[in-house]
Every structure is written in structure tokens, then in C-alpha cells.
Amino acid sequence: MPLRSDQFATHGAVMLDNTTVRFALWAPDAHSVEVCLQPDLRLPLQRGADGWFRGRWPATAGSRYRYCIDGELQVPDPASRFQPQGVHGPSQVVDPAAYPWQHRHWQGRPWHQAVIYELHVGLMGGYTQVIEQLPRLVALGVTAIELMPLGQFPGDRNWGYDGVLPFAPQHSYGTPEQLCQLIDQAHGHGLMVLLDVVYNHFGPDGNYLNHYASAFFRPDQHTPWGNAIDFRRRQVRDFFIENALMWLHDYRFDGLRLDAVHAIDDPDFLQLFSQRVRRTVTPGRQVWLVLENEHNQASLLEGAFDGQWNDDGHNALHVLLTGEDDAYYADYSQATVHILARCLSQGFVFQGEVDRNGRPRGEPSVHLPPSAFVLFLQNHDQVGNRAKGERLTRLCPPQALRAATTLLLLSPMIPLLFMGEEWGSEQPFLFFTDHHDALADAVREGRRAEFAGFKAYADAEQRAAIPDPNALASYTDSRPHAPDDPHSPWQAFYQQLLHLRQHHISAQLPGCRALGAKVIADKALTARWRLANSCELRIDLNLGTTAVPCRLPEASTHLYYCTGEPLDHNQLGPYSTLVSLLPPHTPEHVHD
Structure with a gap:
């Protein structure tokens, strides 16, 4: 019988039976905590050791609730399973066993077969609209789809990296049941489903933890998003590990991509994370753990994790294709083809060398297999973090892009495609959010200030022309429009290459x-x-x-x-x- 995350859960609302829910909140700064069940029922939780408040009360799947802190502040559950009214609304009890899985015996696919297609669920229209795209992606040669983060974020549109309630799938994409259906249908088509998760920070709007659990954070360490998360604490570690177990067991994702783990300043957490996740995976099931890690820690790829996004390979190819050498591309602007040669033969480019900021970066990686590296020409970061979100179709000759794509899809590294790439989309992919008032102003001005170091945006007037992330047009303009012809030249090209990969290369990658x-x-x-x-x-x-x-x-x-x-x-x-x-x-x- 498949495992469920409530067998491991310490945080959140867990259904004990059809009419009883155990509520648990870690609130070490609070004196009292009540569960406020809608419409107007307030039930006390018992204070226990180490700041925990727990209680068992009558409730059912679909019940909506908040926690009331010290009789005053009402907050959503930080481990909420669904937020039907957004980050500031009530949480909803979810029964993880309710969905009738059709493909319950799916065990996954080997990692060496992976051809990953990264997509943004919102831009594709929600879970049900993604389901409609699955047959096309299978015919193309894709074997795995990777969803950008789903954890509930403020508003209706966001990349997902501003999430504040990581257990709650974003309400504007559909219901938890519809997310299950997407994964179930993908498995029926033979597709793995991976999820991008963010464990290095919380977004700026809708995070109430500082009001009752300030120990979640370290005031002595800072990240680009504020105080660092304190992974020294057992409760904090459990929170994120339980989140991973929820995605893998309740929703049956086939793997996780951990965002920007270089911002997790704890040498033991990632090893512990991998160990605890893998202990829960039943024999025969294939689950894959992938990193984004600027530190190029090859040691993490020696068993704890299966792969890492290889920014080094992307950056070298981007410089060769476009000639751009601003910002981080400066590290790849000299003897670029030698840099690419090192990437193809050894994995990482930076293996301890000093970068442009004078900091040593990376560990030796020549001993790792090529499949430990996920290679890409485009992804959400590399397109969307451009000031105007241009894709490579607008930055380099099409013949050069075809040549680089052939390398991408037929090299032994694991290839990743970004939605729309396969039909040569020229639509931008912009940075977009749905913030308001002072926060919207701060995000817009902060976004424009990021580009002051780029030659094209050195002037304030030029930076003012950078699209406003909060403008609705930044979202709607980013929707990739599929061509009318399903056999367009770009798609036929990708399909041909992926057919060659499947029949001549993939099976020979182990070893x-x-x-x-x-x-x-x-x-x-x-x-x-x-x-x-x-x-x-x-x-x-x-x-x-x-x-x-x-x-x-x-x-x-x-x-x-x-x-x-x-x-x-x-x-x-x-x-x-x-x-x-x-x-x-x-x-x-x-x-x-």
C-alpha cells in the first residue's frame, strides 16, 4: 500500500479518521493557540514541550480553519494543505487518501531516460490545461515534465519562488484533486513528473511565522530575501522534509528539484534531507532528487542527489551563441570554447577556481557520470532573469541555435527544455508577480536596479523601460503561443533528435x-x-x-x-x- 505523508507528519492538520483531525502548530513565541473552525467555533490547543501546540477535534475534509495566536492574531496554518482564498485566507483540511488513483502501480522511470520539460502551470492555463498537452509532449520525446513551484504565493500570478505556504498547492491553478489528476494522467502517458521546491526562504507577503515562531529564522545570517532559515532546529528541518514527503507520497511526484541550495547555510541539512526521503521510498520505486547549487558541490552528487542543473554549461553556450559578457557571463567570456570543452569532459567548469568576485567556487567533478548534470540552453531563470525576457530565438542566428540544440539533445548529459522552446517560440518570458501598494513599488524598483551593472541598462531611463513585474501584461505577454501546425519545422527538428536519443543513446548512459x-x-x-x-x-x-x-x-x-x-x-x-x-x-x- 502506498505511503502517505501523514505517517511522518508533525506539522499541520492530519486526518485521523473521517471526522477527527489532529491540529499541530509549532509556536514557541505564543502563550496560547486556538483552532478557529469556520464559521465561529474556537477550540484550544494544548501547549506541550519545545513550543508545540496540539489537539484533536472534530473536523472533516473541506473544513476551513485558522489558528488564533494569544487570542488576537488569526493566521493560516503554515503547513496548510490548501488555501482556497489565498495566503491571507483560511486553510482547508485535505484528505490525502481521497483521490482514486488510476495508475497506482506506477514506479517511475530510470534517470538516464530523462528528457525534462520545464513549465509554468499558470501560463499553460492550470492543471487541466497541462493535461491536454501531455500527448503532444510524449510524441515530441519528452519523458518528464518539471513544474515550477506550486507552494501558495500571494495573488494569482507569480513564478512561484515567492511562496509562503509550501504545503498548499497554488489555488489559482486548480484544486489538490486536479493536481493529483495531472500527475496520474502523466503517469498513464509514461511521463515522470518533477517539482521545483523552494526551501531557502519564504516570500515577503503572507508569511506570519515571525509573529509566533521567530526561531524559524537566524538573525545572525542573511540571504537576499532576509534572515536565513535556521536549519539547526529539528522543528524547522522536519517542516521542510515533511513537505518533500507530502509531494512525493501524497501527490506521487517522481522527484524534486531543490531551488538555490547554496542559500541554505547548513552543511548537514541536505545530506539529512536525502537520507530521510530515500528511507521512505518503497523498494522498486524510482524517485529523483536534483539540485540548483552555485557552489558546485560535487560531493552532494556522489549518492545523496542524482543531478544538478549545470549553469556552467549553459553560460558557456550562451556566450558562444550571443557574445554577451555582462554580469555572470564575464566568468565565461575568455577562451569560452575551452570552458565548454571542460564542461563536456568534466561536468563543472568551476571546480575550485576563483570567480570574478575573487571567491573560490566548486569541487572536482571529473569522476561523476555525465548524467549527474542537467544541461539546458534555456530555463525560467536564464530567460526570465533577462530584463526583457528574450529567448534565444531573438538573440542568435537560427542555424547556431539548431547546432547548439543538437549538442543539448544528443550529449550524455540530461537535457532540459523550457516550455515553448520546442517550437521556436519568440514570446518573452518575463519576471511577473501580483504584489500591491508599497511592496509592488519595491519589487518593481528592485527589479530595475538589478540591471544597473549591464551595459544596455546603465542609464536610469533605460532601466525605466524594463517591464513592471506587477503589470498584468508582464504575465499575459509571457504565455507561449503554440504554432497552429503541430509539425512545424522546429518541433519536427526536436522530435527527430529526441527519437535518435531514445534509440541510440539513452539506454547506453549507465556507466x-x-x-x-x-x-x-x-x-x-x-x-x-x-x-x-x-x-x-x-x-x-x-x-x-x-x-x-x-x-x-x-x-x-x-x-x-x-x-x-x-x-x-x-x-x-x-x-x-x-x-x-x-x-x-x-x-x-x-x-x-
Whole structure:
């Protein structure tokens, strides 16, 4: 029988039976706590050790409630399972066993099969509209969808990283039951479903923890979002681990991507998190844990976590494609093709070297398999954190983008696509929020101030033209509009490449190892990997505008795919990628 998170829960409202709920709130700053059940019933909770208030009271699924702190302040449950009226409204009791799962025997898919499609549920129209897209994504060759964060945020539109109630799926996307249906239908199509979760901060509007549980935070440590979360405390650790268990067991997500863990300043939490999550996973079920981590801690990828978003690879490819060298791209602007070669052969670029700010960054990663790295050309951050949210279709020649996409989809790293990328969308993806009054002003001005270090926005007048995150148009303009033709050239291109990946590469990734990468010109290289069947995967890439000399494999190889201008066997054309699968013991001269 599948596990449920209430078997592990210490926080929140847990249904004990159809008519009884156990309420539990950690409120060490409070003298008294009551459950205020709508419409007007107030029931006391018993104060226990270490700041806990608990009680068992009659309630049913659908009951709405708040906690009343010291007889005055009414707040939502920080572990609320649903907020039908938003972050300031009442919480709702949810029965995690109520949904009738159709594909209850789904066990997941191996990580080496992952082709990830990142999407924003709101922009796609909500859970039910995402369901409508699943057959198209399967036909494209996608094997996993990744949802941007769902934890309840203020207002109706947001990227999701301003969430304040991480257990409550955003009410404007649909109901908890509809979220279950999305995951259930995805499993029926053979798709994994991953979720982006934010455990490094809470958003600025709707977080009441400081009023009754200030110990959740560390006043001696600060993050870009305020005081750091205090992961030294058992109650705080349990809060976030229980959140992960809820998503994995009650909603049956296949994995989690932990946002910006470099902002979690606790050396033990991530290891503990992985251990406790994996202990709850039943034998045979495949669950995947992925990081975003600027610190490039390769040690976390040696068993605790399965993969990390490889910003190094993206940044090098972006510089080669666009020539941009502002801000963090400055670290990748010199000898960029050598940087990309290191990424393809060793994983991380920064493995302890000093960055542009004079800080050492990263750990050696050459021993890790290529599948420990998630590679992408675009994602929500890299598109949306641009001042005007331009996609690569507006920043580089289409031939260059096709060449880079071939590398992305046929290299042994795990590829990630961003919604709309597969049809060459030219719609922007802007930063958008739904804040009001002084907070809206602060977010708008803070957003524009971030770009003062960029040459294109050095002038205040130029920064004033950056779209206002709170304007409705910033949200509506970010909706990717699918082409009328489902067989558009870009989609056919992606589908062809993913078909090749599935039939020639994916099954051979376990045990794959890099054989090195050789720079052959300013924007050209050759990279090689030994696959599990002892064949050699070779990718020759030229992102330059002129042909470069290169001794290429013969067309008689197992896989011989080329994008770009026609080639002879002594040169690689401009904006070209040649992908070859060479049988074992191929004569060495093809590597010259």
C-alpha cells in the first residue's frame, strides 16, 4: 500500500479518521493557540514541550480553519494543505487518501531516460490545461515534465519562488484533486513528473511565522530575501522534509528539484534531507532528487542527489551563441570554447577556481557520470532573469541555435527544455508577480536596479523601460503561443533528435564516461564519450561562421547525424554539429 505523508507528519492538520483531525502548530513565541473552525467555533490547543501546540477535534475534509495566536492574531496554518482564498485566507483540511488513483502501480522511470520539460502551470492555463498537452509532449520525446513551484504565493500570478505556504498547492491553478489528476494522467502517458521546491526562504507577503515562531529564522545570517532559515532546529528541518514527503507520497511526484541550495547555510541539512526521503521510498520505486547549487558541490552528487542543473554549461553556450559578457557571463567570456570543452569532459567548469568576485567556487567533478548534470540552453531563470525576457530565438542566428540544440539533445548529459522552446517560440518570458501598494513599488524598483551593472541598462531611463513585474501584461505577454501546425519545422527538428536519443543513446548512459574534449577552433570542438556498450559517442560542434579543418568520421558509423551546411570529411561547416556513434575499436585516426 502506498505511503502517505501523514505517517511522518508533525506539522499541520492530519486526518485521523473521517471526522477527527489532529491540529499541530509549532509556536514557541505564543502563550496560547486556538483552532478557529469556520464559521465561529474556537477550540484550544494544548501547549506541550519545545513550543508545540496540539489537539484533536472534530473536523472533516473541506473544513476551513485558522489558528488564533494569544487570542488576537488569526493566521493560516503554515503547513496548510490548501488555501482556497489565498495566503491571507483560511486553510482547508485535505484528505490525502481521497483521490482514486488510476495508475497506482506506477514506479517511475530510470534517470538516464530523462528528457525534462520545464513549465509554468499558470501560463499553460492550470492543471487541466497541462493535461491536454501531455500527448503532444510524449510524441515530441519528452519523458518528464518539471513544474515550477506550486507552494501558495500571494495573488494569482507569480513564478512561484515567492511562496509562503509550501504545503498548499497554488489555488489559482486548480484544486489538490486536479493536481493529483495531472500527475496520474502523466503517469498513464509514461511521463515522470518533477517539482521545483523552494526551501531557502519564504516570500515577503503572507508569511506570519515571525509573529509566533521567530526561531524559524537566524538573525545572525542573511540571504537576499532576509534572515536565513535556521536549519539547526529539528522543528524547522522536519517542516521542510515533511513537505518533500507530502509531494512525493501524497501527490506521487517522481522527484524534486531543490531551488538555490547554496542559500541554505547548513552543511548537514541536505545530506539529512536525502537520507530521510530515500528511507521512505518503497523498494522498486524510482524517485529523483536534483539540485540548483552555485557552489558546485560535487560531493552532494556522489549518492545523496542524482543531478544538478549545470549553469556552467549553459553560460558557456550562451556566450558562444550571443557574445554577451555582462554580469555572470564575464566568468565565461575568455577562451569560452575551452570552458565548454571542460564542461563536456568534466561536468563543472568551476571546480575550485576563483570567480570574478575573487571567491573560490566548486569541487572536482571529473569522476561523476555525465548524467549527474542537467544541461539546458534555456530555463525560467536564464530567460526570465533577462530584463526583457528574450529567448534565444531573438538573440542568435537560427542555424547556431539548431547546432547548439543538437549538442543539448544528443550529449550524455540530461537535457532540459523550457516550455515553448520546442517550437521556436519568440514570446518573452518575463519576471511577473501580483504584489500591491508599497511592496509592488519595491519589487518593481528592485527589479530595475538589478540591471544597473549591464551595459544596455546603465542609464536610469533605460532601466525605466524594463517591464513592471506587477503589470498584468508582464504575465499575459509571457504565455507561449503554440504554432497552429503541430509539425512545424522546429518541433519536427526536436522530435527527430529526441527519437535518435531514445534509440541510440539513452539506454547506453549507465556507466558512460567522458573520453575528453578537444578544441579545434575559437568556436569549435570535438567531444567524446564511451557508452555502456563500448561504442564511442562523438560530437563535433562548430558555432562559428566559417568552416574549420577537422578530420571527421565516415558516414558508415552507427549514428551519423548532421545539422548545418554539408560537410566533407576534412572540415566542419559553419553552425554545424556532427553526431557520430562509432563501434568499439574504431581506428584512432578519426580522433585526429
